[in-house]
Amino acid sequence: MATDVHGRIVPIGKTAANQATTATTAPHGKPSPQTPAATATTTTTTTTTTTTTTTDQDADAAAIEVAGLTRSFDGRRVIDDLHLTVRPGEFVALLGRSGCGKSTLLRVLAGLDREIEGRVLVPRRRAVAFQAPRLMPWKRVWHNVLLGLPGRPGRALAERALAEVGLTEQATAWPKTLSGGEAQRASLARALVREPDLLLLDEPFGALDALTRITAQRLVADVWQRRGCAVLLVTHDVEEALLLADRALVMDGGVIAYETPVALPRPRDLADPGFAALRAELLDQLGVTTSASVATSASVATSTSVIASASVTASAQGTSLAPEELGRPRATPHERIR
Numbered sequence: 001m002a003t004d005v006h007g008r009i010v011p012i013g014k015t016a017a018n019q020a021t022t023a024t025t026a027p028h029g030k031p032s033p034q035t036p037a038a039t040a041t042t043t044t045t046t047t048t049t050t051t052t053t054t055t056d057q058d059a060d061a062a063a064i065e066v067a068g069l070t071r072s073f074d075g076r077r078v079i080d081d082l083h084l085t086v087r088p089g090e091f092v093a094l095l096g097r098s099g100c101g102k103s104t105l106l107r108v109l110a111g112l113d114r115e116i117e118g119r120v121l122v123p124r125r126r127a128v129a130f131q132a133p134r135l136m137p138w139k140r141v142w143h144n145v146l147l148g149l150p151g152r153p154g155r156a157l158a159e160r161a162l163a164e165v166g167l168t169e170q171a172t173a174w175p176k177t178l179s180g181g182e183a184q185r186a187s188l189a190r191a192l193v194r195e196p197d198l199l200l201l202d203e204p205f206g207a208l209d210a211l212t213r214i215t216a217q218r219l220v221a222d223v224w225q226r227r228g229c230a231v232l233l234v235t236h237d238v239e240e241a242l243l244l245a246d247r248a249l250v251m252d253g254g255v256i257a258y259e260t261p262v263a264l265p266r267p268r269d270l271a272d273p274g275f276a277a278l279r280a281e282l283l284d285q286l287g288v289t290t291s292a293s294v295a296t297s298a299s300v301a302t303s304t305s306v307i308a309s310a311s312v313t314a315s316a317q318g319t320s321l322a323p324e325e326l327g328r329p330r331a332t333p334h335e336r337i338r
Helices: 056-060 102-110 141-146 155-164 180-192 210-227 238-244 273-285 291-312
Strands: 004-008 022-025 031-033 042-044 049-051 064-073 076-086 091-096 117-123 126-129 198-202 230-234 247-252 255-261 334-336
Touching (some): 064 102, 076 102, 076 255, 091 102, 091 238, 102 126, 102 230, 126 180
Parallel strands (some): 091 247
Antiparallel strands (some): 022 031, 064 076, 117 334
């Protein structure tokens, strides 16, 4: 079986000279002592940084491996010794109060923030979609989709990605002519054209109206089903997290303070008592639960379940989207950010 190279990116302002650690990561993201027989290691000495290879089995173990991640701003630790593991093909939703470090973590995973401490291992092929579409107004939509790709990719590549998100007719349009939902789909196409093994979504539906948001959620669910890539979704919407994710995390105090599997059948129904119970538990973990929220969750679910559950996962037809059923995980090159 093939081996995949794990590359290490030295954080800004950090050098191998002041790093003298040798560690591997246990299955649950906790660091464990390195042994000579380990097959997947990154060894940093006081003089050099050595990148080794990992077997297919090791690469399949996680799409994201984070151990002891710390990020500080002006002496304040926004992320404090955080550990996280995401399996290939897994859809994970990350919840938390504003300012808890969710977006900072996503930026670290994307490679946009490297002034960190700890160990971060992610696929080399990864892409990000932000809340703002960030389209260049002076370039047509298909040009925007190809922005940042190496070489000279052809228009056909962009058009295939645009077709996947339902924007075939808007390929030659200017960004200013797109609706909010269309602009967000163009942003998603720009992420998908990179064939990511890890898709990072930073509140991509936050600025959309309710109906457009439901359509966008359905689109992401469909894309995940077809491609089988790992997804980390940062969101403030508990119901959105439970409709889409295999697992929901709550970030607080700079760490993953709580997590729960979302072991509900697909398509998911907001009126399901199990859904209501998970919603109440997550709200409680977020510190916003009131007796009213628990009492009214069923009635709220009843009024919206037909729209949301049918549209978000209609294509799944009740099929569990476990990673092994998606034709993946597959062994892919990873990159060590820290």
